[in-house]
Amino acid sequence: MSAPPGVTLETLRKDIRLEWRSKDAINSMLFFALLVVVVFSFSFDPNAEESRLIAGGLVWVAFLFAAVVALNQTWARELRNQVLDAYRVSPAPANSLFLAKAMGNFIFVSVLEAVMVPLFVVFYKLRVLGPAWQLVPVTVLGTWAIVVNGTFFAAMSLRTRSREIMLPLLLFPITIPALISTVEATTVILVGDPATSAKFWIVLLATYDVMFTIACLALFETVLHAE
Amino acid sequence: MNDPQAPHPQADAIITVTNLVKQFGRFAALRGVTASFPSGRLYGILGDNGAGKTTLLRMLAGLVTPTRGTVTILGSIQPRKICREFGYMAHPSLLYDEMSGMENLRYFARLYGLHDDQRCVEIISAVGLDPTLVRPVGQYSQGMRQRMSLARALLHDPKILLLDEPFSNVDIRSAREMVKLLGHMRDGGKTIFVVTHQASLLDGTASEFIWMDSGQIINRTPDLKFMETA
Numbered sequence: 316m317s318a319p320p321g322v323t324l325e326t327l328r329k330d331i332r333l334e335w336r337s338k339d340a341i342n343s344m345l346f347f348a349l350l351v352v353v354v355f356s357f358s359f360d361p362n363a364e365e366s367r368l369i370a371g372g373l374v375w376v377a378f379l380f381a382a383v384v385a386l387n388q389t390w391a392r393e394l395r396n397q398v399l400d401a402y403r404v405s406p407a408p409a410n411s412l413f414l415a416k417a418m419g420n421f422i423f424v425s426v427l428e429a430v431m432v433p434l435f436v437v438f439y440k441l442r443v444l445g446p447a448w449q450l451v452p453v454t455v456l457g458t459w460a461i462v463v464n465g466t467f468f469a470a471m472s473l474r475t476r477s478r479e480i481m482l483p484l485l486l487f488p489i490t491i492p493a494l495i496s497t498v499e500a501t502t503v504i505l506v507g508d509p510a511t512s513a514k515f516w517i518v519l520l521a522t523y524d525v526m527f528t529i530a531c532l533a534l535f536e537t538v539l540h541a542e
Numbered sequence: 543m544n545d546p547q548a549p550h551p552q553a554d555a556i557i558t559v560t561n562l563v564k565q566f567g568r569f570a571a572l573r574g575v576t577a578s579f580p581s582g583r584l585y586g587i588l589g590d591n592g593a594g595k596t597t598l599l600r601m602l603a604g605l606v607t608p609t610r611g612t613v614t615i616l617g618s619i620q621p622r623k624i625c626r627e628f629g630y631m632a633h634p635s636l637l638y639d640e641m642s643g644m645e646n647l648r649y650f651a652r653l654y655g656l657h658d659d660q661r662c663v664e665i666i667s668a669v670g671l672d673p674t675l676v677r678p679v680g681q682y683s684q685g686m687r688q689r690m691s692l693a694r695a696l697l698h699d700p701k702i703l704l705l706d707e708p709f710s711n712v713d714i715r716s717a718r719e720m721v722k723l724l725g726h727m728r729d730g731g732k733t734i735f736v737v738t739h740q741a742s743l744l745d746g747t748a749s750e751f752i753w754m755d756s757g758q759i760i761n762r763t764p765d766l767k768f769m770e771t772a
């Protein structure tokens with residue numbers, strides 16, 4: 316299950332370079348997420364109190380849907396010219412590829428979040444009433460939960476005919492515990508109710524992330540070399 | 543006619559395949575291929591479309607698992623263990639279109655633990671391309687892409703080369719240069735398998751021609767005379 320850092324970093328660098336040049340994932344993610352924000356803001360007209368209650372759900376659903384767009388792109392570029400075969404015949408470990416892809420997706424989705432959060436704040440007139448610093452671990456852990464499973468299931472659905480449909484079908488059910496934890500934690504922090512704490516949800520998210528990262532790393536070699 | 547299924551009389555076989563069968567659903571791409579291939583030779587694998595040439599090559603590269611039978615390369619039946627020893631060139635380029643040739647090779651070199659950019663420069667020059675070319679591979683002509691793809695396969699100086707249609711869409715002069723390069727590499731001790739529809743290019747360079755039909759090796763000849771009688 317080892318992944319030499321050299322190969323992982325080279326692959327990550329290569330993916331960032333390819334994304335920088337093509338902007339396939341970032342553009343489609345941003346456009347999609349922006350659309351969700353605008354449509355939701357027209358559909359609901361909440362006051363500040365209602366916004367705090369629903370914003371956690373809206374923002375994470377938007378990120379999840381937008382992440383799927385990026386996750387589909389991740390492996391699509393490896394299928395063009397069958398470049399993945401060049402990796403499969405090389406001695407580089409499968410886990411290096413998986414970690415690099417997951418880290419790359421984490422960066423892309425984080426960029427999306429960095430752009431979209433201020434827009435959410437403006438559109439939904441949000442003000443954090445709880446400990447705002449807790450949003451950092453929630454965002455990091457929640458994003459990793461989406462991308463680690465997404466990267467894995469995108470690779471699994473790579474050889475299926477309708478892989479763009481297959482990915483959400485596989486990813487969404489498995490992400491539900493993480494999504495619930497992330498939404499609950501975000502809502503608790505936004506509302507700032509002194510009777511409740513986000514710590515439970517953060518610990519749950521961290522446990523989920525560790526378990527699923529280990530499971531994905533353990534199974535990825537089989538997925539990569541499957542025909 | 544030679545017995546195509548008989549092992550080659552030479553004992554120093556670098557690759558031995560035994561009763562290889564590959565089923566894709568109900569379609570049998572390979573139907574019991576048994577052969578051995580001594581080292582230091584250049585094999586031209588010939589046959590019509592659907593004869594099983596590419597499947598055999600992909601099986602040797604470890605990209606396709608046999609339904610039945612075994613592939614033994616350098617004494618190992620696990621291709622992952624000896625993957626440093628072979629270079630694989632497929633019909634698609636196996637290159638990233640958005641990166642330059644040098645960037646592509648540099649990345650693939652790292653996968654093999656090679657950190658010397660000089661090796662990438664040498665190998666790009668060896669296939670007749672300019673290593674300083676900054677334009678992305680997606681803007682290369684088909685012939686340039688094929689040569690860069692060959693450079694990628696040669697990068698880690700493998701003992702065995704598995705080349706699928708290396709001359710397709712390459713102009714005749716460049717194709718002859720590629721054949722000459724392959725001849726030099728064969729003389730240097732490499733074992734080379736070339737799947738091609740342009741058999742005449744290998745005439746005089748190939749040590750042996752492997753004729754395939756309907757998933758089986760039907761003949762092994764030292765020249766192309768069999769083509770006239772087939």
